[in-house]
Amino acid sequence: MHIRELDTAAALSALLDAVSDPLLVLDEDGLIRAANAPALARLGPGAEAPGASVFALLPEAPAQNLARAMRQALAEGRPSRVEMQGDNGLIEYFAAALPRAGDEDALVAVHVIEHTESTRLAEDLRRERQRQVFLMEALPGFAFLVASDTSIRYANLTFRRLFGRSKDRKCQDIFRCKDGSCICPTPASFAATEPEQWEWTDHARRTFSVFSHPMTDADGARVLLIMGIDITARKQAENALRRTQAELEERVAERTAALEEANRSLTAQVEERRKAERKLESARRRAEAATQAKSRFLANMSHEIRTPLNAVLGMADLARRTAEETDRNRYLDMLRQAGDALLAVIGDILDYSKIEARKLNLEKIDFDLMSLLIAVEEINHSAARNKGLEFRSSVAPGVPRVLKGDPSRLMQILNNLLANAVKFTSQGHVALTVAETHVPGHRPEAAILTAPNLHWLSFGVSDTGMGIPPENQETVFQSFEQADGSVSRRYGGAGLGLAICRELSGLMGGYISVDSAPGKGSTFTLTLPFSPGDPAALEQPIRAACADTEDLPPLTILLAEDAHLNRELAVALLDEMGHRTLVAATGKEALDILGREKVDLVLMDVQMPEMDGITATQAIRESRDLAVSPDVPVVALTAHAQKADRERLLKAGMDAYVAKPFRRGDLMQAMAEVLARTGRACPLAEKPPERPAAVVLDMAMALNGVDGNRKLLVRLQKMFADDSPRDLSNLRSALAAGDREEARRLAHLIKGTAATVGAARASAAAARAEYALAAAQLEKVPSLVEELDQEIRTACAAMAQAENA
Amino acid sequence: MKTILVVDDAPMIREQVKGLLEEQGYRVIEAEDGEQAVALAKQHRPALSVIDIFLPKKGGLEVMGEIMKTDKRHKIIAISGGESFHAQTVVQLAAIFDVAESFTKPLDARKLKEAVRRLTGGPRDDAE
Incomplete structure (x- = not known):
């Protein structure tokens, strides 16, 4: 084996042998200048022979591809890659030209990758991983991988942007998980099998929708992939919406409450109104009931007044129609009783009214x-x-x-x-x-x-x-x-x-x-x-100094009374008692009369217009230029019977008082008492002197009755001259027939007509005859009728004379 | 012109009242007893009546009562001879009938005329 001699050549040789892929250095012809063990193994024994060419050792296809790769590398001056499909999978030939110095041979380094299934898988996995990483990097949200020791294995770009560096840092350090919810997983989270999702707000008040996926890494350790997307804006929008909604709801609730309140108050008002109406209704009913009661009362009272009144009228009628004296007296008594009863009823009503009005x-x-x-x-x-x-x-x-x-x-x-x-x-x-x-x-x-x-x-x-x-x-x-x-x-x-x-x-x-x-x-x-x-x-009762009040001498009395009926009554009474009465209707009139006329006694009504009785009496007491002495006896006629009022009268200078409505007896007693007290002795046995004779023909009286209309007076006098003899004749006939009633009526009639034409004496004679007939003093009647006859003739004669004059 | 009814059993008294009031411009009708008076009042509806309290047949008060029943506006002047005992009771009762005025005979012409004028408001009808 020939290997270029380098520094650390043995190490390098070992290293190259350790690489699983074949590595070679070849020259242009394919002669093997160097090869690692895997290459030699792949090529076979022939590779070690001197002058062995790889092209000869390799099958045709690979040899051609290799040659192409080499040629490319030499030609382009940069590494090239050729791939081909081998029996077991993909084969990749990487060739890179070695640097050439001078005219050395051109050499090419060749790397052969033979992809088997496993390598391919590993490659796929790698590529997958890479894709994953690309994906994660590209995510708009953050993503990070947390190991069970809470160290962050990986964090994507967004994470780094949001939270800073993650390398070599623990989760808690990054997120400062002291306050609020922590995104960092708990040990329990690593044992989870299902992904979780929740919302999390970081310290910068950004809200994220967070997903946590438990995974197992290549080494079998549990890791958590945590991803989060910023939903702050959405959250804000949601909150805003919720707030708006809440506000809306609140307003609706307020409005509803206000409406309900208004409704309640309206209902209450209606109820108030109804209550007031009911009260009004019941008050009205009570008032009505009171009115009805009053009406019933009035109806009853009206009946109670009418009953004795009917008796009075009936009795008066009967009395006038009855000839029989005893019957007549009985009717008159009953009339009196009914009158008294009536007075009593009226008194009761007045009392009751006073009590009701709390004025009693x-x-x-x-x-x-x-x-x-x-x-x-x-x-x-x-x-x-x-x-x-x-x-x-x-x-x-x-x-x-x-x-x-x-x-x-x-x-x-x-x-x-x-x-x-x-x-x-x-x-x-x-x-x-x-x-x-x-x-x-x-x-x-x-x-x-x-x-x-x-x-x-x-x-x-x-x-x-x-x-x-x-x-x-x-x-x-x-x-x-x-x-x-x-x-x-x-x-x-x-x-x-x-x-x-x-x-x-x-x-x-x-x-x-x-x-x-x-x-x-x-x-x-x-x-x-x-x-x-x-x-x-003890109050001493009024005792008349005169034992028999009938024996008052005829007096001249001034009557001051404004109520015409009472005046008539008083005048009638005084007339009957034989007194001469002067009349005034006010205190002033009374003083005027007292300035001219001498009177024996004053009957003074307390209530009069212009000047009342008290003022008038005080004036009398203080006067010096009246025709009467300032001490003239004054008897008050008063409707008030209270002690305080009486005292007031006495203080004003009145000598006595008679309460209205007064009876004959009251008046007489008061007058007698006053006269006795003021020194006028009561001539007990004295016969009252004759009343001054009235004139035959009182022209003043006559003219008074026609108000100066002489023509009328002449007419009336003619009627008197024609009618009264006839009336008198009828009177006699009535008497003869026993019709006392009719006789009385005629005497009464003549009394009036005679007075009207001024035949004062004839009128007086008629009055005496009338009284005798009324009082059934029948023995007196004939002579009185004769007198009347005489007076009528005298009067007619006088009238004729006056006419002729 | 307004009508006055005078009721008295003495023709001269009727003549007197008639003379006085016709002079004032009233129309005067007369009755001599109560029944006549009531009938005339119903027929002529006088504004005022001058009535003697004591009348034959029907009493003066009864007449007043009946007249007042038919016409409440009717005014009444009572005249009387001024009897004492009767006057005492009867005059008081006349007050119950709302007698407007009362006079005793002999009548004071001026006062009677004044009273009639005051109570009727003059002889002319309201419509005139």
Whole structure:
């Protein structure tokens, strides 16, 4: 074997022999200058013979390919490669020309690769690996291979760009896996068999979609191929989208919430409105109910007023039509009673209204209980006796005699209870029992009064009447109805009485209760507290100095009253009493008259327009230029009966007062009292002097009736002259026929017509005749009729004379 | 022109009232008793009636009541002879019938005329 001698030739020779591929050096002719062991083995023994040519040793095809490769290498001056398909696979011939010095022989180094299956596979694998690497290098994402010791075996370009050098570094070092999720695999990851995928954000807040593929390398060790693609942008977009979506959802939710809220509030408003409507409705219903109740009340009251009123009218009618004196008086009495009843009903209504309007004031004066009880008995016992009932009354010993309270209201209640008792009892008795009682236990409202020395008195009114069924015992105290509607129809009454009694007793600090059973009678008990009264402070009743008030001398009286009906009434009363009355409608008018006329007494209405009674009285008291003395007696006519008002009147200078509506007796008593007090003695036995004679023909009076229309007056006088003799004649006929009624009517008629034409005396005569007929003083009638006849003639004569004059 | 009804059983009184009010421009109709009065009132619908309280057959108050029933606007002036006892009750009751005014005989012509004028607002009809 010939091998060029080099340095380390033996080593080199060994090295070349160790290479598995044939290596040769050949000259142009193919002569083998050098060959390694594999080459010699391949070529066979012939290769070692001197002057052996490879072309001769090789089969034709390879020899040609080799030759071509050599020729190319020599010709092009660079390594060439020729391949051919051998029996076992691909054969590659690599030829490279050796450097030539001078005219040395051209030599070529030849490398032959004979690819067998295994080499091919290895080659394929290598190539595959290379492709893989190319691929990985080209990936837009990062890729790296981690060994189980977490060292990075390989990292692609993108990785290097993103995370820096990977060579000789461990995964944790590169990624600083202290915080957050770590991309570096855990030992467990190496045991995984399935690829994993997850999202990972690095420290630079880039987000990657990471894939990890477990693999086994050539040595059988587990490695992990980790790849990741930057999805930061996508993530941001996703987040943005999610945020937008969330925002949208939030807004929708907000809007929905707002709508719901609005809906709720609307519903609430509607509910509020409905509630308000319901309240309004119930208030309206209550108002309606109250109105209906008031209407019923008014209807009831209207009925209650009409009933006695009908009686009045009926009785008046009957009285006028009846010739029989006793019947007539009875009708008149009944008329009076009905009138009183009417007044009582009206009083009840007023009281009740006052109570309802809380305008009712109670007095607190000292009064004599015994006198009151005696008065109550007087008022009620005759009614009881008239029905055949016994009237019992008893006062327990120790009941104080003088009390402080409102005696008129107490009397009102007692009278009411007793009247009821009598009304509803047909046989047996009614009884009034007064006793002291102890503080009632179960009445909280009564406990309000805690004054010491308080006397609780019980006034019991019991009867043996029809009784009240238990279910009605409460309604009986209610207004507008009695226990049974039919009761009211049978027994009459406004049904207000007990309601008023209950209200009054409550106002007085006490109460009323009833104990009753049908058929067993009833006991109404009025329980009231009283403070003890001062006997010295008892109001003295008005006592007339004159024993008999009928004996007042005829007086000139100034009546100051603006209400025309009351005025008429007062004038009529005074007229009847024989007094001369001057009339004023205001305080000023009264003062005017007092400036001209001398009067004996002034009846002064308190309420008048322009100048009221109090002012007028004060003016009188302070005056110096009136026709009367400033001390002229003044009696006040007042609708107010309260103590405070009365005191005010007396302070103003009035001498007495009469409460309206007043009765004849009240007025007379007040006048008498005042006159007595002011020194006008009561001439007991003196016969009242004749009233000044009226004139035959009072032209002033006549003209007053026609307001100066003389033509009319003449006509009227002619009528008087024609009609009155005839009227008188009819009067006589009526008397003769016993028709007192008709006679009275005619006398009344003549009275009016005579006065109208100024025949004052004739009118007065007619009045006397009328009165006698009305009062059934039949014995006086004939002479009075004669007088009237005479006066009529005289008057007619005077009229004729005046006409002729 | 407005109509006034005068009701009194004395012809002279009717004549007096008629004379006074016709002078004022009213038309005056007369009745001498209650029944006549009610009938006339229904027929002529007077603006005001002057009625004597005491009338034969029907009482003056009844007349007033019936007239008021048919025409609430109807005003009433009551006249009377000024009896004492009757006046006391009856005059008070007349108040219930809403009598606008009342006078006693002998009538004060001026006051009567003034009252009629005031209560009717004058003799001319509202339509005139």
